[in-house]
Amino acid sequence: MCLAIPMQLVDRNEHEGVVELKGVRRHVSLMLTPEARVGDHLLVHAGYAIGAVDAEEAAETVRLFEEIIAAEGSSEDAHPEFDEGARRGDVNRER
Amino acid sequence: MNSTTFSRAMARGGALGNERDQLKEAPAQAPERILLAHGSGGRLTQELVRNLFLPAFENPQLAALSDAAVLPELPVGSRPVLTTDAFVVDPPIFPGGDVGYLSVCGTVNDLSVAGARPLYLTWALVLEEGTEGELVRCCVEGAQRAAAEAGIAIVAGDTKVVPRGKGDRIYITTAGLGIMPPNRAVGDARIAPGDVLLVSGPVGDHGATIMACRHELSGEALRSDCAPLNGLTEALFSAGIDVHAMHDPTRGGVVTTCHEVAQRTGLRIVLRESALPVRPAVLALCEVLGLDPLAVPCEGRALIWVPEGEAERALAVLHARGDGRDAARIGRLTAASTDRAPVAIVNALGVERPLDLLSGAGLPRIC
């Protein structure tokens, strides 16, 4: 029920800040995350930062999935007739 | 308010020969603000034409200043191709262009994707009283810049001014005339099962840039893709590519164009999500606002349908051009089926699902 995406805090004053994702910047209110520091990744919903991303936990979760992939080995594409391959690059589709 | 054409205003203005030479030297100048009188055919209209439009749109037809533009004979055996369009953009100036530049590109592109070579445009303005002259000048110069890039001439125009509050700064309508060379057949009727769908570059740049402006998001990487396509389309024909059909995915984006084509041809279009070129900044903007890049307009991209056997060659032609370097194969055409949606997409997990038209305007969402 909640579109919220992680964006990085690149500037702040007392109550507000500027967050960025892949070059797109917007103003957000930091009233719900007053302790946020420039450089933190924040979860942004409806113009507000509602929480911060815990870098260690994030790294741990990524490691977990990488291990799952490694344990499984490689698998084929489901639609081999397309030969263009993936061109979207790394995309954060978390919501 | 009387209507006027550039020609009548200039006819009242006096000797033409000397003025024409003078015009070539003077830069385009605009009044500080647009007044109702700029549209009434009198002195102010003359000044607008003389100081702004004529210096910008230099070409023999316009300079001839007749009531209508008399054009050279069309090449023997070629069929005239005509299109019309209207342009309303908020904001009228945006990263990568302005509504003037856009109006010429959009018209040129309608002709180009039809397989025609664009030649001449008409350009008519409806201005709101009080609009800044600088905005109008910017749009006029934008239009001429696009005309020069596309190699076309703006040969006739008109200006009206409506009272403050009755318009939104500047509306532009155009008509575009081109020619279809003999033996060229491009259109949906040629699309067949087994055809491949190509896109000439990353999608959603224009719409994402506009939405960013409207919602106060910024991003240096966000820039409209607005550009003329006739260089790119003619390159395909020159290389002998058997182009079946082309469309430019403007309003409603790629998904809307695909639905229109599927409906007209009675075929299915299956897109492949991982093959779709999208700039990271556009993806980010869509994430932030809850939009789908496939539904976001482009203003300088072509969707191109070619037979399977031509796909590699067509991509090679596109990749050799600056405006086609990110061209990609994004879908294929199959016969229709009653139990399958006309437009579908295969996601990164290999699952195919229906891709529907957007319902309603793309409004920002919280959920």
Add this chain to the structure above:
Amino acid sequence: MKDEAVYTDARAVRAVLDQLHVAAARLDRQVTFMEVCGTHTHAIGAAGLRRMLPANVRLVSGPGCPVCVTPVGYLDHAEALAALPDTLLCTFGDLFRVPSSRGSLEKLAASGGRVRVVYSAHDALAIARANPSQRVIFLAIGFETTAPTIAAVLAEAERSWIANFHILPGNKTIPPALRALANDPDVRLDGLILPGHVSVITGADAFAFVARQHRLPAVVTGFSPADIARAILELVRQRAAGRAEVVNHYSRVVSAEGNRVAQELIGRFFESGDAVWRGLGTIPGSGLTLRAQWAHRDAARIPVTLAAPREPAGCRCGEVLRGRIDPPACPLFGRTCTPDEPVGACMVSSEGSCAAWYRHERLGTGADTHSVGAQR
């Protein structure tokens, strides 16, 4: 953030799904899990996850779509307020096309009604600041993710003396709804996928009761296909082992105690009251109403005449929202009720179960939806 690609990596999802099929083979019967949150419903549909599940694992969508559970009466109330002199409504885009008894906010705007769509409650406050002669009313919907943003705007309105800013309270909270579902004898669930972003605010501990009091396994997880697949695997494993625990798989943004600043702000302005959930009826303690000291901000106290709300005939949104039926079982689904012409709220919101099914689970062009078998 680096390495985000792994969350959408097809290999990660397939690997987890392989483990899921192995784990599901150990179950002694079919199990039904509910994803509570509408954003999860949307994500599951977009990834096509439903059709990749083992045959004995069924996913139903829950009531976690704030638009879908907004009652018709709330929309009617909003329309009545918009008709008052010198009044300007502000709303999230999500509510714009939801049908009221007699129309919608979109239709109201088209016929001259004073309604503006905003991306944030903060934008509504800016509109109030810029229009001091107007009474600006913000339609306050959403769950715990959105409620603190509205409380923050109220705090700013107070601090800056912006007297003409009001809200029509409509925020709801998830835990009471989960209690109601768990206690509903007609709803038989074996586990829950808990909302990821609500949990950022409330903390994972707010859902501990689900396991302790109702013996339901539950997982807080994120919205990528890999996250969701991993959550389903955990639910199956717990079921197979006879365990019931609340597990946090979204620890990169969800903590046990949640966002204390946000919780404090909510508590400062709001208190729990009964709330009507479309399709579920009244759920005690599930709504956020303004505390009496903020009565001057409460648009619900403005006198208006309201007719009895009219629910559309035949609409089975309520049963869909409780997970009792899948959308295709509603006679209106795909026929008279489509995203273009929605009858019920479940079809309007892109996260509504019906809209999500129509978009992602439907293979044909009409109401004939295939039952989703595994497609690997």
